[in-house]
Amino acid sequence: MGVTPADPPKGYPEHWEADVVLGDGSTAHLRPIKPDDAGLLRLFHSNLSPETVYFRYFAPYPDLMEKDVQRLVTTDYSDRVALVGLVGGQIVGVGRYDRVSDTDAEIAFTVRDDFQGRGLGSVLLEHLAAAARERGLRRFVADVLPQNRRMVATFSNAGYRVAQELDEGVVKLAFEIEPNADLRRVMQGREHRAESRSAWRIFNPRGIAVIGASSRRDSLGNFVVRNLVAGGYRGRVYPIHPKAGMVAGLAAFRDVADVPGPVDLAVIVVSVDNVPDVVQRCGEIGVHALLVVSSGYSESGPGGVDRERELVAAVRGSGMRLVGPNSLGVISTDPRVQMRAALPNRVPPRGRIALYTQSAALSVAALDRLAGRRLGISAFVSTGNRADVSGHEMLHLWSEDGLTGVVLMYLESIANPSKFVRVASSCSRHKPIAIVRSGRTSQAFPLGSRPRRTELPPTGVDQLIRNAGIIETASLEQLMDVGGMLACQPLPPGRRVTVVGDSLEMVNLAADTCVTAGLELHSQKVLNAGEFAPQLAQQLRSSLTGDDTDAVLVVHIPPVISTDAAVREVLLAESQRATVPLMAVLHRTEGVNSVLSPPGRDAGHGSVPYFGTVEEAVQSLRRVADYAHWRRRPVGEIPHLPDVDPESAKAIVADRLRGRGGREGPGVTVAIVGSQLRELLACYGIVLLPSVPVSSEDEAVAAADQTGWPVAIKTTDPRLSRRGDYAGVRLNLESENALRAAYMSLGASLDDSALSRIEVQSMAPHGVNCLVSAQHDLLFGPVVSFGLSGVIPELLEDRAYQVPPISNADAARLIRAPGAASVLFGYGGREPSDLAALEDLVVRVGRMVHELPELHRLDLNPVVVADTGLAVLQATAWLQPPDLRDDSLVRRLSDG
Secondary structure, eight states: OOOOSSSSOOOOOOOOOOEOOOOSOOOOEEEOOOOOEEEEHHHHHHHHHHHHHHHHHEEESOSSOOHHHHHHHOSSSSSSEEEEEEEEEEEEEEEEEOOOOSSEEEEEEEEEEGGGGTTTTHHHHHHHHHHHHHHHHHHHEEEEETOOHHHHHHHHTTTTEEEEEEEEEEEEEEEEOOOOOOHHHHHHHHHHHHHHHHHHHHSOOSSSEEOOOOOOTSSSHHHHHHHHHHHTSSSSEEEEOOOSSSETTTTTTTGGGGOOOOOEEEEOOSOOOGGGHHHHHHHHHTTTEEEEEEOSGGGHHHHHHHHHHHHHHHHHHHHOOOOOOOOEEEEEEEETTTTEEEOOOOOOOEEEEEEEOOOHHHHHHHHHHHHHTTOOEEEEEEOOOOOOOOHHHHHHHTOTTTTOEEEEEEEEEEHHHHHHHHHHHHHHHTTTTEEEESSSTTTOOTTTTOOOOSSSSSHHHHHHHHHTOOOEEEHHHHHHHHHHOOOOOOSSSEEEEEESSSSSHHHHHHHHHHHHTTEEEEEEEOOOGGGGGHHHHHHHHSSSSSSSSSSSEEEEEEEEOOHHHHHHEEEEEEETTSSOOOEEEEEOOSSSOOOOTTTTTOOOOOOOEEEEEHHHHHHHHHHHHHHHHHHSSSSOOOOOOOOOOOOHHHHHHHHHHHHHTTTTTTTTTEEEEEHHHHHHHHTTTBBBBOEEOSSSSSHHHHHHHOOEEEEEEOOOHHHTTTOOOTTTEEEEEEEEHHHHHHHHHHHHHSSHHHHHEEEEOOOOOOOEEEEEEEEEEETEEEEEEEEEOHHHHHHHTTTEOOOOOOOHHHHHHHHHGGGGGGGGGTTTGOOOHHHHHHHHHHHHHHHHHOOTTTEEEEEEEEEEEEOOEEEEEEEEEEEOOTTOOTTTTOOOOOOE
16 A cells, blocks of 8 residues: 555545455555645556556547646545555545535546456446545546546446536536446445455465475474365466475475465465565465464454554555464465465364354364364365455355355354345255354454444344344354254255154154244154164155155164164155155264264265154254245245335435535544435325424423324323323323323423423224334444333333345334234224334335435334335434445455
C-alpha cells in the first residue's frame, strides 16, 4: 500500500477503506485518495497505455501537469471524492465522482492495463456508489467514448439500469445508484465467482514453497515437506532454507525468488520476526496465497494482535490471500492435486467430506475422528487465527465442487455472519452443512478481530443459522455423528421412523426417544433374539425400500458381548439397497460412535452409522431429518406490492437525516416521529391507527370527535409500554363523560413526564396484541422479528427472526415460530386471527428494512390482529446514515 501519513487529512473517512477480492481471486486495497499520493498517481499515469489515457481524457495526455496532479489528489470527501485501488503499494485503479447538482455526480474510472478485466472497475463503482449515497447523492452520470465498450459494460453489467444517448460523438450515461434487487443479485454473483476463485487457487497450486524447511526431521518445515512428498502431491515442492542443501530428498533453495518454477502457495514456517520479510518476497514474485504455520500473533497477546493486523495488511496489499496464522495446514485429496500441506500425522482417506476448522487442537481431533471412522475427506483447511480467509469463502468453493458432498465446520467465531448466513443458505439447498461453534452465549470473537457485537439474543442467532439450513450440533462428537449420517446414508424423505430390535425394553426406549425428539413413530418391531440376523434381513428388505417409512433404526445390544458379525453383515448388505436411511445402536468395542464399512473399504455410500446409545442415534437422525425438511419446504415468492413507493420513502429519510447531521456519517441515530413517520410507513402500505396528542380534557374530547368514537386514551411513555397492567391506558371510551373521567384518572396516577405524552386514539378491534420489529444489526444486517406483545413473551424471549427479503412462505413460517403463536389460531376459544393480514404486514416491514439501509430500527407495538384485518396502534423508528461496512451494499473482506 502507499505511504500513509501519521495523521490522515481532515475529514478523511477511514470507514471507506476496504480490502476486496478481484475477479481473478487476487486482492486489492481500496481507500480514499490523499494529498501525498501525488507521486503514486504520476507513476500510475505513466504506466497507462496511450489508448487507456485517450479513453479517460478524450485526448493524448502522456504526462500529468503538476496543477492537474494536485487537483486530482485533493478532494473534500463529500462533493469531490476519489477512491484508489492499490496492489503492492502501487495505484492500479482510480475511480472518482464530482457533484454536479444536489442529487447527481459525474463519475470516471481509470484502471491500469494489466489489471483491466479483473473486476477492479466494478468494485470501485460499488464503493463509490456507497460513498455517494452516504453524501446524499442519488444518480451518477458519465461521458464515455463509444469505442470504450469495456467501460460502458462496467456500468450496465453492474446491475444498474443505465440510460444512454449519443451526443456529438460521446455516449452520455445516467443511472440511479440506490440499491435494488438486480444490483444486489449481480453484486453477489460477482462476489461468489471472485471468492470461489480465490479459494480455488489455495487448493490447486502448481507449485508449493515451504519457507523454513530445514534438514532436521523434527522441524515443522521438514515435516510439511515430507507430508507433501508422502501424499503424492502432483505439483512441485520447493524447500526454502538459507543453509539446508537437501530436505526430504529434495534440493533446497536459499530464497523463494531462486525457485525456477511458479509458486502459487507458500507455506511459512519461520519465526514470527522473520515473517514480514518473507511476505514481502512472496508478494514480489507473484505468490497467490500464504499458509502461515508460524505462531506469535493474536493468540499471544496485545503485541501479537498488532503483528497480525500488519500481516493481513501486507498480504492483502500485495494481492495475496492468507490462511492462518497459527494454521495446521490445508489438504486436497483431488486426484489431480493430492496436496497434504498439513501438520497432523493422521489424516482421513479420500472421500466427500470437506472439513473447515479454526482451532488447531480441534483440527487434529476432527481429522483423527474422521480417520477413526474411515470417513474420507475431499478437502481440509485449518484457518488458525482466521485473520483473512474465512468460512464463507470455503463455502463459495465447496458449493460448486463436484468432489464435495458434505461440509463440516468447527467455528470459534464467524467473521461476517450476514454473509456467512447468506452464502450458507445458498449452499445448503444442494449440499448439507453441519457446524459446531463455541462462544454461542458470548457471541465470542477471536483475538485480533475488530468486533461489532450483534444485538440479537443467542436464541435469535441460533434461529437465523437454522433458517439458512445449517445443521448445528453441540459437540465435536455430534458433528462427526451427523457427518457420518450425511456421508453414508440418503436423506430421510419424512419424519416417520421404524424401530427394530431384539429387546422389548430397548425398542420401547428407542420409540419413546424418537417421539420426544419430534420424530414420528411409524412402527416398532421386536424380533426373536435367537434368530435376530435372518429375521432382521427379512424386515429390512421390506422397510428400507418401501414407501411407508422414512428411516429405520436397529437396536441390538446383546447381554453377552460379541462381535455380532452376522448382524453387521446384514446391516451392510441391506444398506446397499436402501432408499431411506438406516442406522444402528450396537455395542461399541472402540468406545466411540463409528461407521460400519465393508472389510478393506473406507466408509461411503451404503456404510451404516452406528451408535452406543439410543439418544445419540435419535439426535443425529433428528438433526438430519430437520435439514431434509428444510430442503423440502417451499421457498415461496416475494409478493408484488403495487402500493409501495420506495422513492418517496427514500426522500423522507434523506430529508430527516439532513435535518439532523445527515452529513456527519455513520453513528448518528435520529428518531423519526409524528407525521414524517406516518408518511414513511404509508410509503410501504402500513397505516397507523389515527391518534392525536392532547394536553387537556377539552383537547381530548375534540380529538375523539376528530378520530371517531369509541376511543382509547393512553400515554406513549416507554416506561409504561412494557407493563402488562394497562396502567397508562383507558379503553372503550364511548362518551364525553367517560373520556373526561379517564383523563382525570390518568392525571391522578401518572407523573408529569407520562402526562406530557397523552394521546387519544381510535379503538382498535378486539384481537391478539403482537410485536413486529425490524433492525439493521451490526453483524447480521437487516433482520425482522415477530412475537406476541407483553411482559411474559419478552421475558421468555419468545421471538422469531428472519433475514429479508421475506417471501410469502418466510412470513408464514415467521408468525408461526414463537411458542405462543397458537393464540393466533383460536387457542382457548378465541376467534382465529387474520393470518393473511399479519403475513402481509411482515412482508412489508421486511421490504422496508431491506430497501432502506438508513432504517436503524422500527418497532410496531402493539399490532392488534383481529379475526378480520389488523391495526397498528403505535410505531417508533430511528434512522442512521448507512455504514459502508454493510456487505449488502459493497463487497469487502472482513476486518479479521
